[in-house]
Amino acid sequence: MNILISLGLVVLGFALLVKGADFFVDGASGIASRFGIPQLVIGLTIVAMGTSLPEAAVSITAAFKGSAGITIGNIVGSNILNVSIILGLASVIIPIAVQKSTVKYEMPFMMAVTLLLVLLGMDGKISRLDGAILGACFLLYLYYIYRMTKNGKEEQAADAMPLAKSILFVLLGAVGVVLGSDFAVDGASELARIFGMSERFIGLTIVALGTSLPELVTSVSAARKGNADIAIGNIVGSNLFNILFVVGTSSLIIPVPFNPRFIVDGLMALVVGLVLWLCVRKNYQLTRKHGIILLILYVFYFLYLCTF
Numbered sequence: 001m002n003i004l005i006s007l008g009l010v011v012l013g014f015a016l017l018v019k020g021a022d023f024f025v026d027g028a029s030g031i032a033s034r035f036g037i038p039q040l041v042i043g044l045t046i047v048a049m050g051t052s053l054p055e056a057a058v059s060i061t062a063a064f065k066g067s068a069g070i071t072i073g074n075i076v077g078s079n080i081l082n083v084s085i086i087l088g089l090a091s092v093i094i095p096i097a098v099q100k101s102t103v104k105y106e107m108p109f110m111m112a113v114t115l116l117l118v119l120l121g122m123d124g125k126i127s128r129l130d131g132a133i134l135g136a137c138f139l140l141y142l143y144y145i146y147r148m149t150k151n152g153k154e155e156q157a158a159d160a161m162p163l164a165k166s167i168l169f170v171l172l173g174a175v176g177v178v179l180g181s182d183f184a185v186d187g188a189s190e191l192a193r194i195f196g197m198s199e200r201f202i203g204l205t206i207v208a209l210g211t212s213l214p215e216l217v218t219s220v221s222a223a224r225k226g227n228a229d230i231a232i233g234n235i236v237g238s239n240l241f242n243i244l245f246v247v248g249t250s251s252l253i254i255p256v257p258f259n260p261r262f263i264v265d266g267l268m269a270l271v272v273g274l275v276l277w278l279c280v281r282k283n284y285q286l287t288r289k290h291g292i293i294l295l296i297l298y299v300f301y302f303l304y305l306c307t308f
Contacts, residue, residue, distance in 0.1 A: 020175065102233070116137070
C-alpha cells in the first residue's frame with residue numbers, strides 16, 4: 001500500500017465518520033425521546049457501545065494475531081484520547097453541562113476500572129481470570145444502567161423522530177462510523193509503518209486516534225446540537241466498555257501480555273479521568289478553560305511517548 005492510497009483511505013474514513021456520527025446522534029436522540037429514556041442512558045449504552053465497536057474489532061483481532069502492543073495500547077490510548085482530546089475539543093467548541101449522577105457515580109467508576117486494569121496487568125499479562133473479573137464488573141455496570149433507566153423515565157417528546165427513522169439513522173450511522181474508522185485506521189497504520197514507528201506507539205496514538213474518531217465526531221456533534229448528556233455519556237460509557245468488555249473479552253479468548261510500560265500509560269488514563277472529575281465536581285460543567293487543560297495534558301503525554 002503506497003502513501004497516496006493510505007492518505008486516500010484516511011480522507012475517506014474521516015468523511016464516513018463525520019456523516020455517520022451525525023446520523024447516529026440524531027437517531028439515538030430520537031429513540032431516547034420516543035421512549036422517554038434519559039439521554040444520559042442512551043449515551044452510556046447505545047452510543048457508547050456503538051462508537052466503541054472499532055476498538056472492540058481492532059483489539060480482539062489483535063489479540064488473535066498476538067499483537068499485544070496494539071490490543072492494550074489501543075484501549076488505553078483510546079481512553080486517554082477520549083477524555084483529553086475529545087472532551088477537550090468538545091468543551092472548547094461549547095461548554096458542556098454534566099449530570100450530577102455522572103460526577104457522583106460514573107466518573108469514579110471509570111477511574112476505579114482504569115486502576116483495576118493497571119493492577120491486573122502488573123504481573124505482565126491480563127489472564128483469563130482477569131478477564132472474568134472485568135466481565136463481572138461489566139455485568140455490574142449493566143445492572144446500574146438498568147436501575148437508572150427504571151428510575152429516570154422521562155415523558156415522551158411530542159415532536160420526537162419516528163421510531164423507524166430513528167432506528168434507521170442509528171444503523172446507518174453505526175455502519176458509517178465503523179467503516180470510516182476501519183479505513184482511517186488502515187491508512188494511518190500503514191503510514192506509521194512506512195515511517196518506522198513502533199507497535200506500542202502505533203497502538204497508543206495512530207490506532208487509538210483512529211478507533212476514537214467515532215467518539216470524537218459523535219461527541220462534538222452531540223455537543224453542538226445541545227445533547228450534552230450524550231456527549232459526556234458517550235465518553236464515560238466508551239471508556240468503561242473499552243476496558244470491561246473489550247479487554248475482558250480479548251483476555252477470555254487468549255491471555256493478553258501486558259508490557260510494563262503500559263502501567264505508565266494506564267496511570268495517565270487514570271490522571272486524565274481524575275482531572276476531568278476535579279474540573280466538573282463543583283459546577284457540573286466542563287468549560288472552555290477545562291477543555292484547554294485537558295488538551296494540554298495530552299500534549300505532555302504525547303511528548304512523553306515521543307521521548308520514550
